[in-house]
Amino acid sequence: MLKRQEIIAKAKQSIMEFDDIAAKKVAKEALEAGIDPAEIIEEGFTAAMELVGERFAEGILFLPHVIAAVYAMQAAIDILLPEMEKMGSETKSRGTVVIGTIEGDIHSIGKDIVATALRIAGYNVVDLGSDVPIESYVEKAREVKADVVASSALMTITMINQMRIEEQLNEAGFRHNVKTMVGGAPVTQEWADRIGADIYAENSGDAVNKINALFA
Structure with a gap:
């Protein structure tokens, strides 16, 4: 010990x-x-x-x-x-999560921690990196048949792009196929509710717990 x-x-x-x-x-x-x-x-x-x-x-x-x-x-x-x-590899993946830091934001620390935590929890994580164009979330989610699309915003001025993900998933007729998760320092539950995101994650542990609940 x-x-x-x-x-x-x-x-x-x-x-x-x-x-x-x-x-x-x-x-x-x-x-x-x-x-x-x-x-x-x-x-x-x-x-x-x-x-x-x-x-x-x-x-x-x-x-x-x-x-x-x-x-x-x-x-x-x-x-x-x-x-x-x-x-x-000895166990089946629990689900696929597409994750990235939102367009216009180069910060990645929070996203990296959440991505690692989800991998540890048994999820297949497709990390798009930082400053990710909105279209990339939709395209990659469709390509890998994602269960969850997650975005991190570390600046108030980039939060609006999390709303754009919701809009483009709807426009693509793909929103009903996935759950969305938002997080980042300025992001709140109120913001998640306002834009229609399914999950607000305060930290990596919260993200894992809430995504686990989707697959329970």
Whole structure:
């Protein structure tokens, strides 16, 4: 138990220190110690990324810090994801989620955390990246037969594009085939209700819980 706690603490530290080399080392150490890769991601790396996000929102950290933290986490994910996929291949995917940061918004930290959490929970996640054109959500959702279309907006001025996703899914006659989820720092349940989104996710855990409820 102590060894596990020490490794999780080191995982958090590697992200908070923006150290991609340390993050890779901890990821390998976790696998060698027999720790579930999903646990080290969720309790170690993701927990630290959420703290980075909070400090960014508070103005304590700045965009270069966030980018460095994302690189460090990605270095660890590159080690852990193949093992997770090997484990996940033994079970059927719970559903397909198309996710991206909305057009006009280059921020990806929240979206990356949610995408990782959904993969851990057993979903097939199609990550479109950031600054994603509205049409891409609709086209990709149709192409992969998505169950959920999720969009993140980290700036108030880009939130309106989440409404445009709803509109274009309707125009394409595809809205009834999918559920939509919105999230991001300025996004609220009131906004989700206003634009007709099915789910408002406050954070990665909330996103997983609410999407799980769709498939219960």
